[in-house]
Amino acid sequence: MVEDLLKAGHLKQYVRTMPKGEGSSHGRGPRAPAAPVRAVINYIYGGPLDDEYSSKRKRQRLLRSATVREHPHRDALILTLGVGDFDVKRILVDPGSSADLLQVAVIKKMGFIPSSLENLGRTLSGFIGSSTTSLGDVTLPVQAGPVILNVLFSVVEDLSPFNTILGCTWLHGMKVIPSTYHQMVSFITQDG
Incomplete structure (x- = not known):
């Protein structure tokens, strides 16, 4: 359908035409290598479906729990940062967490095999006394x-x-000042 629209002369504002010879490899010599493109990990959702909610409704409810529109200035601090060779979205900055956590689906998306992790089976305890066992460290x-x-x-x-929770270990290592009010983290770089 798009192809038919293009042939009919529509959508010109979305099409870039190249002068003859510019798109070919016979052009004016070797081209500079393109900058590497970072892959993006958006929100990873998984787990069994339950009867109470459809997948779409459950996803919307989970996303609403962390959105900035419902409770202004009492929001969780959620960032997008580069992790490895990926831009990972939905990273929670939690100054109350003593561990930096990563969801197993994220490392699978990055190409890691969970069985190759180190320090298998460490117990992590939550604030209310609940505990979970880590699959390992990376x-x-x-x-x-x-x-x-x-x-x-x-x-x-x-x-x-x-996808990730960055706790006080990362905050202290980066010398970061988190601000939920401004929805950002501040830190000093070499340039100031």
Whole structure:
């Protein structure tokens, strides 16, 4: 359908035409290599479906729990940062967490095999006394602006609705000041 519209002369504002010879490899010599493209990990959703909610309704409810529209200035601080070679969205910054956590679906998307993780089976305890067993640890570089810090993540089965939780270990290592009011983190770089 798009092809028919283009042939009919529509959608010209979305099409770039190249002068003859520019698109070919016989042009004016070797081209500069293209900049590497980072893959993006959006929200990873999984798990069994329940009878009470359809997949779409459950996903909308989970996303609403972390959205900025419902409770202004009492929102969770959620960022997108570079983790490894990926831009990972829905990262919760939690100054109350003593561990940096990564959802197993994220490392699978990155190409890691969960059985290759180190320190298998460590018990992690939550604030209310609940506990979970980590699948292991993995160290990955986390990039915030120009600053890159290697972070030891404990990989867990389910962090819904977040892909990653960065706790006080990352905050202290980066010398970050989190601001839920401004929905950002502030830190000093080499340039100031």
